[in-house]
Amino acid sequence: MKSPLCSICxxxxxxxxxxxxxxxxxxxxxxxxxxxxxxxxxxxDLFPSIKDVTFKRxxxxxxxxxxxxxxxxxxxxxxxxxxxxxxxxxxxNTKVRxxxxxxxxxxxxxxxxxxxRILGVNTIWLPDNSFExxxxxxxxxxxxxxxxxxxxxxxxxxxxxxxxxxxxD
Numbered sequence: 001m002k003s004p005l006c007s008i009c010x011x012x013x014x015x016x017x018x019x020x021x022x023x024x025x026x027x028x029x030x031x032x033x034x035x036x037x038x039x040x041x042x043x044x045d046l047f048p049s050i051k052d053v054t055f056k057r058x059x060x061x062x063x064x065x066x067x068x069x070x071x072x073x074x075x076x077x078x079x080x081x082x083x084x085x086x087x088x089x090x091x092x093n094t095k096v097r098x099x100x101x102x103x104x105x106x107x108x109x110x111x112x113x114x115x116x117r118i119l120g121v122n123t124i125w126l127p128d129n130s131f132e133x134x135x136x137x138x139x140x141x142x143x144x145x146x147x148x149x150x151x152x153x154x155x156x157x158x159x160x161x162x163x164x165x166x167x168x169d
Contacts, residue, residue: 064096
């Protein structure tokens, strides 16, 4: 697995090299990043598909950990059985979502609410000349959304800097 910290430091944490210590000291890598990366490195032996994954960073919001990975790596982590996700949630003792890094809120939201589908996205222009995105989801699938609306809106804002509204049709 590729991560901001070297694999030797992740396996031997808290003993780490100068480069990795500098990244932590400067705030480039947080303690939660280290914790999640260590769990993923430890799972590599059980799940060889993780070896090709590029771990970017972690966002923590409202009791939810969002793990950002490179494009195409969500499939490698989730696979067909989602065993890696369950192991992560068990080790971290919190809800975890795996998301591909993107500046497009629709792509991130799609990963966050999986398996629920998005019906459409509209742009709402506000009187102050700013805009918001309105994401439409089927009202029948409301109970299938794995996160609260507040968690979703906060996560999208943290990841993209854009405000969204979720509406049910």
